[in-house]
Amino acid sequence: MLLLTCPHCGIDADETELSPGGEAHLTRHGPGATDEDVEAYLFLRDNPRGVHLERWRHANGCGKWFVAARCTVTLEVFGTYPAQTARPPQHVLDAIEAKRPGATRKLPVMEGAR
């Protein structure tokens, strides 16, 4: 059972109060974009073994979207933060680096890719 702290209401919500929203920080490519960009936006996902930034919605709760930084291997949670941001806040990056040195450089959002 995954427990994530909703950064909007402070509840330590168990997975059954949450809805998953997939990989976070995708750039939404719309009309006028290249076929490659639209394909990447719609279909290409990182699916890493290790540190992952993913969207969750506190669906059976305050209803708000947030992002969780966690390890897909150990399920360790490094932090959660509101979804209204284009990149992870520094305290979350620091928490990841403290446990997985070098891992934040490999995050797609930090490479500016997509």
Next chain:
Amino acid sequence: MSDAMVLDGARAEGLATVREVPAPGLIALKGDLGAPALADAVRAVTGCAVPGLRRIEAAGAARAGWMAPDELLLVAPREAVPGALSTLEARLAAAHHLAADVSDMRAVFRLEGQGAREVLAKLAPVDLAPGAFEPGELRRTRLAQVPAAFWMEQGGFTLVCFRSVARYAFDLLAGAAAPGGEVGHFA
């Protein structure tokens, strides 16, 4: 449609008493909860201060509950709702907001008696231990498979869910309260 009850006041006895009660007037108010104009408007229609994170304020029969960072649930007598909406409209005219009468969208239950905490704890992923959940807090969560919100007052819980799932919610509560189902976790 403005029937305040969905299940004709259904009632079940067991570890706790479960009963449907008439839905009071309920207003969903969205806006900037930190804005002075919103605080004025909430006080004007409920007499309550803007509740803090996950809190619920009370003044007489009125309540103001925290539902989300941008949303409150206002409770007032049904007959006061049209006037309350006009007051909100007037006081928040210059502010981005939404105020909607949701009285007929909800079913309301009371859960009372010694086993009330335990009955609810069987159905919601919430720490309902004495001390962990107390009067003054409003919790939005799920009741088995449906969304619900509840708070404590007058020695029991007041629980609100969508009207469309009233029968499901009542049957869940009645089942969890059925005699013989004691767990004794909070005893």
